Amino acid sequence: MITPTTSPFGLLSRPAPLGFERSASQRHRHLFGVDDLGDDELLALTRPCFSPPPATRAPWGTMSLLFDQPSVRTAAGFAASGLRVGLVPMGVNARGHCARADVALEDEVHQLSYISDCVVVRSGEPLDADALRHCDAPVINAGDGGHEHPTQALIDLAALRMLGLEDQRVTLMGNLRDHRTQHSLARVLRRLGVSVVLLSPPGMGMPARFVDGLATVETDDPALADEVLASSDFIYLTPTRWWSTPEHHGGEAFKLDLERARRVLRPQARVLHPFPRTGELDVSVDASPYNGYHRQLALANGVRARLLAHLLGRGP
Amino acid sequence: MITPTTSPFGLLSRPAPLGFERSASQRHRHLFGVDDLGDDELLALTRPCFSPPPATRAPWGTMSLLFDQPSVRTAAGFAASGLRVGLVPMGVNARGHCARADVALEDEVHQLSYISDCVVVRSGEPLDADALRHCDAPVINAGDGGHEHPTQALIDLAALRMLGLEDQRVTLMGNLRDHRTQHSLARVLRRLGVSVVLLSPPGMGMPARFVDGLATVETDDPALADEVLASSDFIYLTPTRWWSTPEHHGGEAFKLDLERARRVLRPQARVLHPFPRTGELDVSVDASPYNGYHRQLALANGVRARLLAHLLGRGP
Amino acid sequence: MITPTTSPFGLLSRPAPLGFERSASQRHRHLFGVDDLGDDELLALTRPCFSPPPATRAPWGTMSLLFDQPSVRTAAGFAASGLRVGLVPMGVNARGHCARADVALEDEVHQLSYISDCVVVRSGEPLDADALRHCDAPVINAGDGGHEHPTQALIDLAALRMLGLEDQRVTLMGNLRDHRTQHSLARVLRRLGVSVVLLSPPGMGMPARFVDGLATVETDDPALADEVLASSDFIYLTPTRWWSTPEHHGGEAFKLDLERARRVLRPQARVLHPFPRTGELDVSVDASPYNGYHRQLALANGVRARLLAHLLGRGP
Numbered sequence: 001m002i003t004p005t006t007s008p009f010g011l012l013s014r015p016a017p018l019g020f021e022r023s024a025s026q027r028h029r030h031l032f033g034v035d036d037l038g039d040d041e042l043l044a045l046t047r048p049c050f051s052p053p054p055a056t057r058a059p060w061g062t063m064s065l066l067f068d069q070p071s072v073r074t075a076a077g078f079a080a081s082g083l084r085v086g087l088v089p090m091g092v093n094a095r096g097h098c099a100r101a102d103v104a105l106e107d108e109v110h111q112l113s114y115i116s117d118c119v120v121v122r123s124g125e126p127l128d129a130d131a132l133r134h135c136d137a138p139v140i141n142a143g144d145g146g147h148e149h150p151t152q153a154l155i156d157l158a159a160l161r162m163l164g165l166e167d168q169r170v171t172l173m174g175n176l177r178d179h180r181t182q183h184s185l186a187r188v189l190r191r192l193g194v195s196v197v198l199l200s201p202p203g204m205g206m207p208a209r210f211v212d213g214l215a216t217v218e219t220d221d222p223a224l225a226d227e228v229l230a231s232s233d234f235i236y237l238t239p240t241r242w243w244s245t246p247e248h249h250g251g252e253a254f255k256l257d258l259e260r261a262r263r264v265l266r267p268q269a270r271v272l273h274p275f276p277r278t279g280e281l282d283v284s285v286d287a288s289p290y291n292g293y294h295r296q297l298a299l300a301n302g303v304r305a306r307l308l309a310h311l312l313g314r315g316p
Numbered sequence: 317m318i319t320p321t322t323s324p325f326g327l328l329s330r331p332a333p334l335g336f337e338r339s340a341s342q343r344h345r346h347l348f349g350v351d352d353l354g355d356d357e358l359l360a361l362t363r364p365c366f367s368p369p370p371a372t373r374a375p376w377g378t379m380s381l382l383f384d385q386p387s388v389r390t391a392a393g394f395a396a397s398g399l400r401v402g403l404v405p406m407g408v409n410a411r412g413h414c415a416r417a418d419v420a421l422e423d424e425v426h427q428l429s430y431i432s433d434c435v436v437v438r439s440g441e442p443l444d445a446d447a448l449r450h451c452d453a454p455v456i457n458a459g460d461g462g463h464e465h466p467t468q469a470l471i472d473l474a475a476l477r478m479l480g481l482e483d484q485r486v487t488l489m490g491n492l493r494d495h496r497t498q499h500s501l502a503r504v505l506r507r508l509g510v511s512v513v514l515l516s517p518p519g520m521g522m523p524a525r526f527v528d529g530l531a532t533v534e535t536d537d538p539a540l541a542d543e544v545l546a547s548s549d550f551i552y553l554t555p556t557r558w559w560s561t562p563e564h565h566g567g568e569a570f571k572l573d574l575e576r577a578r579r580v581l582r583p584q585a586r587v588l589h590p591f592p593r594t595g596e597l598d599v600s601v602d603a604s605p606y607n608g609y610h611r612q613l614a615l616a617n618g619v620r621a622r623l624l625a626h627l628l629g630r631g632p
Numbered sequence: 633m634i635t636p637t638t639s640p641f642g643l644l645s646r647p648a649p650l651g652f653e654r655s656a657s658q659r660h661r662h663l664f665g666v667d668d669l670g671d672d673e674l675l676a677l678t679r680p681c682f683s684p685p686p687a688t689r690a691p692w693g694t695m696s697l698l699f700d701q702p703s704v705r706t707a708a709g710f711a712a713s714g715l716r717v718g719l720v721p722m723g724v725n726a727r728g729h730c731a732r733a734d735v736a737l738e739d740e741v742h743q744l745s746y747i748s749d750c751v752v753v754r755s756g757e758p759l760d761a762d763a764l765r766h767c768d769a770p771v772i773n774a775g776d777g778g779h780e781h782p783t784q785a786l787i788d789l790a791a792l793r794m795l796g797l798e799d800q801r802v803t804l805m806g807n808l809r810d811h812r813t814q815h816s817l818a819r820v821l822r823r824l825g826v827s828v829v830l831l832s833p834p835g836m837g838m839p840a841r842f843v844d845g846l847a848t849v850e851t852d853d854p855a856l857a858d859e860v861l862a863s864s865d866f867i868y869l870t871p872t873r874w875w876s877t878p879e880h881h882g883g884e885a886f887k888l889d890l891e892r893a894r895r896v897l898r899p900q901a902r903v904l905h906p907f908p909r910t911g912e913l914d915v916s917v918d919a920s921p922y923n924g925y926h927r928q929l930a931l932a933n934g935v936r937a938r939l940l941a942h943l944l945g946r947g948p
Contacts, residue, residue, distance in 0.1 A: 056376050059404075060688050062715055064708040070409045072424045076380040077431045079406035083378055088691075089406050090711035090721050093702045102873075102910040108704050111907050114929035115709045241418075275427050278418040297430035372692050375720075386725045388740045392696040393747045395722035399694055405722050557734075591743050594734040613746035614768075 028113075029311045030139040032129040033148040034184050039191060045306050046158035057086035057314075061117030065091045066109060067142070068123045073275055073300070074142050074152070078120050081304035085314060087118055106131035113137040118312065138311040146178045151304055152274050153184035157192075158303045159296040160234060163270050168233035169195040173225075174254055174280065175240040176206040181274045182238055183210040190214065199228050201240055201254060225253040226264045234292070235265070236272045239280050257282035261290045272296055344429075345627045346455040348445040349464040350500050355507060361622050362474035373402035373630075377433030381407045382425060383458070384439045389591055389616070390458050390468070394436050397620035401630060403434055422447035429453040434628065454627040462494045467620055468590050469500035473508075474619045475612040476550060479586050484549035485511040489541075490570055490596065491556040492522040497590045498554055499526040506530065515544050517556055517570060541569040542580045550608070551581070552588045555596050573598035577606045588612055660745075661943045662771040664761040665780040666816050671823060677938050678790035689718035689946075693749030697723045698741060699774070700755045705907055705932070706774050706784070710752050713936035717946060719750055738763035745769040750944065770943040778810045783936055784906050785816035789824075790935045791928040792866060795902050800865035801827040805857075806886055806912065807872040808838040813906045814870055815842040822846065831860050833872055833886060857885040858896045866924070867897070868904045871912050889914035893922045904928055 030036065037045070063082040065075055079089035092112070105121070106128050112119045113135035120140045121127065126147035132139050143149040160170065170189055176182045176198055183206070189196045190211050198206050198216045205218050217228050229235060240254050256271065265271075270292030273281050285291055346352065353361070379398040381391055395405035408428070421437070422444050428435045429451035436456045437443065442463035448455050459465040476486065486505055492498045492514055499522070505512045506527050514522050514532045521534050533544050545551060556570050572587065581587075586608030589597050601607055662668065669677070695714040697707055711721035724744070737753070738760050744751045745767035752772045753759065758779035764771050775781040792802065802821055808814045808830055815838070821828045822843050830838050830848045837850050849860050861867060872886050888903065897903075902924030905913050917923055 056374075058688075059375060059691060059715060059720075062708065062712040062721075064711070066704065067409070072382065072408045073427055073431060075408045076378070076406055076428055079380070079404070080378040080431055080433075083375060083404050088375075088404055088711070088715050088720055089378075090708055091407055091409075091723055092704045092707045093699070093723075103908040107915070108908065111705055111929055112708055114926065115705060115712055115932050117712075276419040276424065283423070294430065297427055300431050372690075375691060383725070388698065388724045389743055389747060391724045392694065392722055392744055395696070395720070396694040396747055396749075399691060399720050404691075404720055405694075407723055407725075592735040592740065599739070610746065613743055616747050 028135060028138045030129075030132060030135065031150050031307070031311065032127055032132070032139070032141045032144075034150045034153050034188050034191075036150070041310070042154070042157065042188060042191070045154055045310065046161055046303060048158075048162045049302075056084050059083070059088045060086040061088070063087040063089050063118040063120060064112045064116035065089060065120045065142075066105075066112060066122070067091065067093075067120075068105070069143070071122055071142065073297070074122065077300045077304055078140075078142065078151075080301045081308055082118065084301070084305040085308045085312060087308070090116070104131075109139055110135050113139060118308065138308075140307075140311070143180055145180070146183075147180055148184045149180040149274075150184050151307060152181045153188045154307060155296055155300045155303045156181070156185050156236065156272060156274065157188055158299045159272060159292060160194075162299065163234070163292055163295065165194060165234075169197065169231065170234040170236060171197045171199050171228055171232040172206070172236050173199045173229075174238035175204045176200040177204040179238045182206065182236070185236060186211040186214065197228055197232065199225060204240065220251055220253050222251075222253040226260075229264050229269075230266070232269060233266065234270050234272060237281055238274060239278045241278050255280050255282070256285060258284035258288055258290075261285055261288065265290060270295075344451060344454045346445075346448060346451065347466050347623070347627065348443055348448070348455070348457045348460075350466045350469050350503050350507075352466070357626070358470070358473065358504060358507070361470055361626065362477055362619060364474075364478045365618075372400050375399070375404045376402040377404070379403040379405050379434040379436060380428045380432035381405060381436045381458075382421075382428060382438070383407065383436075384421070385459070387438055387458065389613070390438065393616045393620055394456075394458065394467075396617045397624055398434065400617070400621040401624045401628060403624070406432070420447075425455055426451050429455060434624065454624075456623075456627070459496055461496070462499075463496055464500045465496040465590075466500050467623060468497045469504045470623060471612055471616045471619045472497070472501050472552065472588060472590065473504055474615045475588060475608060476510075478615065479550070479608055479611065481510060481550075485513065485547065486550040486552060487513045487515050487544055487548040488522070488552045489515045489545075490554035491520045492516040493520040495554045498522065498552070501552060502527040502530065513544055513548065515541060520556065536567055536569050538567075538569040542576075545580045545585075546582070548585060549582065550586050550588060553597055554590060555594045557594050571596050571598070572601060574600035574604055574606075577601055577604065581606060586611075660767060660770045662761075662764060662767065663782050663939070663943065664759055664764070664771070664773045664776075666782045666785050666819050666823075668782070673942070674786070674789065674820060674823070677786055677942065678793055678935060680790075680794050681934075688716050691715070691720045692718040693720070695719040695721050695750040695752060696744050696748035697721060697752045697774075698737075698744060698754075699723065699752075700737070701775070703754055703774065705929070706754065709932045709936055710772075710774065710783075712933045713940055714750065716933070716937040717940045717944060719940070722748070736763075741771055742767050745771060750940065770940075772939075772943070775812055777812070778815075779812055780816045781812040781906075782816050783939060784813045785820045786939060787928055787932045787935045788813070788817050788868065788904060788906065789820055790931045791904060791924060792826075794931065795866070795924055795927065797826060797866075801829065801863065802866040802868060803829045803831050803860055803864040804838070804868050805831045805861075806870035807836045808832040809836040811870045814838065814868070817868060818843040818846065829860055829864065831857060836872065852883055852885050854883075854885040858892075861896050861901075862898070864901060865898065866902050866904060869913055870906060871910045873910050887912050887914070888917060890916035890920055890922075893917055893920065897922060902927075 082089050105123055109119050109121055116137055118138050120142045122142040123144045125145040127144040141150055172182050172186055196214050198214050200218055201220050202218045271290050273293040398405050421439055425435050425437055432453055434454050436458045438458040439460045441461040443460040457466055488498050512530050514530050516534050517536050518534045587606050589609040714721050737755055741751050741753055748769055750770050752774045754774040755776045757777040759776040773782055804814050828846050830846050832850055833852050834850045903922050905925040
């Protein structure tokens with residue numbers, strides 16, 4: 001009953017290249033964590049630069065943004081930096097129906113890599129880097145659960161270097177247990193030999209799997225926190241709160257407003273913050289010289305554009 | 317114990333421009349409400365025009381769309397008009413996790429303004445314009461709660477002028493209390509001295525803070541509503557329903573189908589509607605001469621492109 | 633009391649073209665189902681091709697993606713293929729507030745067609761094609777409920793032809809009742825006279841309204857399924873699961889891993905799958921010669937770019 005039928009339409013009987021396919025032999029660079037970049041690369045991607053911004057390239061491809069968590073700055077920043085190297089952004093949406101609960105995010109990313117020229121992923125859980133090594137386009141981690149956020153660390157390092165990092169002490173302050181930007185920046189600063197102090201509420205210290213051996217202060221005593229801040233050149237502040245964690249730890253010791261900044265900080269000290277802020281950084285600091293976080297924002301697109309050009313092998 | 321370490325990597329010790337930064341001295345024009353535009357600007361942005369549409373500019377930057385409420389026409393319209401002036405659109409998503417409940421939308425917008433060349437915002441609550449004046453890129457209100465929707469008013473005015481507004485009477489009809497497009501258009505028409513009648517169900521009149529002193533009819537009597545419509549040249553109709561308001565007021569007095577239009581309206585009368593429609597405007601009107609709302613849609617991109625070129629200081 | 637006022641602003645009293653309007657007389661081609669394309673078009677759009685990919689066109693317009701269901705590959709694929717023909721993608725969002733529950737999706741699409749140069753729609757319910765015929769831009773179905781997914785069928789056919797479809801037998805396997813990609817592909821293959829077998833769990837057969845008269849096996853017996861697979865050149869596999877349907881039918885008979893593939897399939901057989909996968913296709917098959925599904929992904933952008941160029945009347 002079931003017999004092949006010869007088509008009258010002259011269908012090809014032999015495989016043939018379609019011409020639209022990308023070369024399958026190409027290997028791609030990905031960025032899952034800061035250790036995917038060598039020291040030379042870290043420094044080149046974050047170096048201060050006097051040249052004018054290069055002209056935006058004519059669009060030649062697309063960047064897919066697969067974001068499982070909401071994103072404002074990161075999504076917009078990747079869009080803007082992608083455009084500089086010729087990629088048009090497209091947000092795609094993996095969740096929302098129960099049938100998707102069984103789908104592995106890494107499988108989605110792998111498939112996206114066939115139809116996009118770059119895939120940027122934000123996920124609620126750490127990415128399985130091994131499952132993504134053979135993707136057909138560069139894959140970039142835009143924050144994976146409580147793991148890493150490597151492009152934010154590049155931006156943070158660029159801002160620190162521009163503000164002057166030599167012989168300076170950086171205090172990482174907040175919930176260091178959960179905040180992925182803290183994890184990535186701590187690893188980067190340690191690799192570069194920068195003096196770092198970890199300041200967190202008790203029980204919210206930096207897990208040893210990210211970095212260990214750094215000076216550590218765990219306290220919720222504002223006076224002790226003040227002492228640490230008073231000897232810091234840079235304070236990298238993040239909320240003690242985390243995505244779905246309603247707990248508020250640390251209290252006043254981990255909140256900074258202009259009054260406290262003036263009372264405690266060195267005159268040349270600068271505060272950095274990756275945003276969003278949820279109460280730990282008062283807007284009264286914005287108009288003060290302590291504000292280093294708007295410098296981060298101003299540098300974000302340039303740093304990410306460099307990274308994209310580097311991973312794609314095409315100059316911006 | 318905590319001592320600074322000298323880095324072996326030759327990190328710069330002095331601040332230096334990165335080259336990727338935007339000039340911080342630039343001040344930007346924003347559009348929070350129609351009164352942010354002068355009369356000359358209102359008229360220039362909505363003037364009928366005989367010239368062919370200008371060629372789309374090569375993309376040079378990005379437009380971030382931070383939308384807290386769903387949007388179909390407005391989001392697509394900003395994307396299309398942005399492209400005409402060289403901006404590639406990117407939708408970003410502020411909500412969805414409880415940690416974001418504490419984040420001020422204005423803070424998000426301000427940060428976005430550092431990494432985007434234009435920020436378009438739709439929110440469920442009125443925007444705090446004062447908190448946004450110093451943003452680093454033009455910020456445009458795409459509908460903020462029950463407050464204003466100024467770009468829709470520009471489109472509406474452009475359609476009215478193209479259809480011929482001189483010596484004409486415009487009836488604003490529906491829930492004038494809550495619908496932001498009604499608020500913005502009423503202010504614009506009053507400023508231009510256009511004859512306006514406000515027709516709403518009882519209790520859904522235009523709040524005096526938006527406009528007062530206009531002829532007002534509050535009724536749910538279809539016969540009385542018919543009288544108002546019979547003396548109108550333009551009917552600007554919106555639903556009596558509003559986002560999360562399940563109430564249906566007004567009943568048949570605030571619904572228009574072709575039968576009623578033929579029975580009541582002047583032959584030259586035109587109906588405008590900003591969409592979406594939820595029952596108050598029957599599709600039977602679409603193919604009739606009373607349909608002025610598809611003219612609004614046809615003009616939307618051109619008007620918004622003019623506005624963007626004006627705010628950005630770059631011609632389309 | 634209500635009298636017209638003459639405006640001092642010299643508003644035009646006569647209709648006049650704004651210049652920004654699109655010509656209203658233009659009729660557009662849409663793609664709601666595979667039968668909207670003739671046989672010649674089907675074959676031209678899916679023909680193997682030896683030429684290099686054409687250069688991406690400079691952006692001249694926008695493509696709106698109105699997706700009521702989550703989408704990863706399809707959204708990213710339309711974005712990438714749109715860019716090739718000069719369209720910049722914009723995702724818009726119709727749902728999320730109760731006031732939208734009353735809005736007809738077709739009405740939204742129709743309005744979008746005035747402000748976008750192409751509208752791509754994914755919906756949870758079948759589209760009403762008749763309500764969309766007069767849209768002002770090409771409308772493309774990107775999957776409508778349990779109905780059709782015509783662009784996926786084009787990609788599937790292109791992959792089958794490239795792998796060699798002449799005198800080959802294709803088995804469509806899985807939940808053929810609900811999966812729209814199966815419906816579209818079955819219609820296409822039947823029109824082209826390809827030998828097709830339908831293999832589904834009992835009660836999940838292909839509805840006759842999509843295609844009838846094809847060889848059909850409904851079973852959950854793995855041995856019987858093996859027999860069908862052993863005589864197949866291509867297996868087009870989809871999950872037995874469907875969006876909100878938690879039921880799992882078919883069991884082992886409808887799951888394929890490398891062990892089963894080696895035990896049952898012909899050496900030259902190829903497996904195709906439209907993704908996402910939810911357990912029915914094991915990753916162990918990926919690195920084997922049976923993997924035909926990554927070929928589908930590699931062809932997706934090229935096929936959709938051809939389609940867009942065809943519908944828009946502009947070459948890629």
